[in-house]
Amino acid sequence: MAFKKALITGGAGFIGSSLALKLIDKGYSVTVLDNLLPQIHGDSETSYLYQRIKDKVNFIKGDVCNEADWEKAIADNEVIIHLAAETGTGQSMYAIQRYMNVNIGGTGIMLDFLANRPHSVKKVVVASSRAIYGEGKYWSVERDQPVYPLGREEKDMLNGDFEPKCPISGGRVELMATDENSKIHPNSIYGLTKYNQEQSILIACKALHIPAVAFRYQNVYGPGQSLKNPYTGILSIFSTRIKNNKGISVFEDGEESRDFVYIDDIVRATILGIEKEAANYKVFNVGSGVATTVTTVANTLAESYGIEVPIDVTGQFRLGDIRHNYADLAYIKKHLGFHPEITFSEGIKRFTNWVNEQEVESDGYEKSLEEMKSKGLLK
């Protein structure tokens, strides 16, 4: 179904502003509800993300925790794309109430509005996260079956043993792609709040007969991602370090991996979710379907910028970090015909070209690590 009027919460953010620009190209009229969180935007006057949408959308500076702001924002919109969230996995472990208030509480206010007030909303799309899976899906070599390893033991990691173990036998496991039916066992408050957000929307919207769709995004990167936020976005954090001629510390043994998916692929998948009825009431992984190690990321970025900085594999680790997780994309391929189009090497080229055009500020990464250390979360 084609809609004309869309509300994007968090629409001044990385994914939201990219989506807003694409929807405007497609003829939508877009409203954005966003509180311009300083952690993401710094000063709004100089926020790249805000500046690129502010004259093109109906911008409402407001908070998803405020009912009156929802009322203004929902107005006569036909579709809500709910992206506003607190997004730092590590930070969520010591700003717990804040993460719960915004991610769970904010969603509750929206759903109460849809349940109790007149509106013209015909679809809700929510950004969920691969963080809800925690450690992904693996094959147990001894047990000859898929397993979902628990969080890793601190004592193993202190000995330099970073690989997850079979939760049944304690033996060796091999990484598999994580599908949508994989076990949900987040190991961060962030992941838990995203699962709550996703399920609250699916359950309430089903009862209200408003089609809802959830996307479990993997690690999204690309032009526009915040270069100011030291709490999330490894490509930005490493880029800011390299451009400031500072060395990079890679945690664990550097072989931990993530699924890096380019922003244009995320926007394309999300628009399929908005427009295709086949998406209704379903949950989809969106990723590249490829696991890339953190060492590869660090080396590829340094090479791409042509700046030599020391890349130090420290053996340090963050409690609660997962080892690997990459998306099984069979379900989204089958129902929405989606497959990622931008390879990691092409995406990195586009991302670093964009970073080269930005003014890169001094980075707050060391401060964020100090914060984690002081909370006992960094070993």
Ligand SMILES: NC(=O)c1ccc[n+]([C@@H]2O[C@H](COP(=O)([O-])OP(=O)(O)OC[C@H]3O[C@@H](n4cnc5c(N)ncnc54)[C@H](O)[C@@H]3O)[C@@H](O)[C@H]2O)c1
């Ligand atoms: N970027 C990723 O790798 C990734 C991965 C998985 C899931 N997600 C999810 O996708 C969504 C968008 O992520 P993003 O990368 O664009 O993040 P982002 O931080 O760039 O954007 C989030 C936006 O929400 C706004 N916001 C935060 N709290 C708010 C509040 N209380 N009221 C109103 N606005 C508020 C911020 O100002 C920001 O503009 C989030 O829900 C996130 O959990 C992102």
